Amino acid sequence: MIEEIFPTPIMVVDLSEMLDMTDVHERCLKIISQPNHVCEHGLVPKGVSSYNSNTPVITNDSIKDVKNIIMMQVRQLEKALAIYPLEFTNSWINIMPKESTIGSHLHPYSVISGAFYLNAGEGAGEFVIENPLYHSQMMMQSQDKSEYTKVFQSIEAKTGRLILFPSYLKHHVKGNNYEGRTVMSFNTNYDRRIDLKGSI
Helix, strand or coil: CCCCCCCCCCEEEEHHHCCCHHHHHHHHHHHHCCCCCCECCCCCCCCEECHHHCCCCCCCHHHHHHHHHHHHHHHHHHHHHCCCCEEEEEEEEEEECCCCCEEEECCCCCCEEEEEEEECCCCCCEEEEECCCHHHCCCCCCCCCCCCCCCEEEEECCCCEEEEEECCCCEEEECCCCCCEEEEEEEEEECCCCCCCCCC
16 A cells, blocks of 8 residues: 655635635735835846835735734644644735746745735736655656656646745746736744743
8 A cells, every 4th residue: 555654735725705805905005005115026027026125014904804814724734734833924915017937936934935816817827836855856757647756736826816835845936927916925933922832
């Protein structure tokens, strides 16, 4: 019997069933329209980003409902991983034009990261997670597709879609043919009130 070891959990959730995405999109754009919210981001050369603004988007009071719903999903992944409670550390918004891509990267100094698509219509491309074991599988020459040896896992970018993943996973975004694809990304770390022995 074949058994699987060291699985890697991710979550893909459609939050459009819980949130009015047009309203959420407008509120988020209003946040980054404020002074000092938009700045340069090396991975977003053709778009608009609030990555280096030092002003987290997700903790803004105007989207407190969004923050709470996303944190509910983070708590589920925490439980699956049996890790200590997390809190949001930083978050930002990227707005991308047609024919834009985001290169391969990971999120250092974070435990769980997320991408929440605020506006991603038809042709908005794919969020691509890279196999973290690929560099160790150099002698495996696949003659057919296999879940054990594939290099990438692609997830369609779609309005209202939330993707949660361990921050050590390298990922990239490809093939955007939708003008103004907008995503809110975020990182987490252990709740500072926790002494990592389980008590607050």
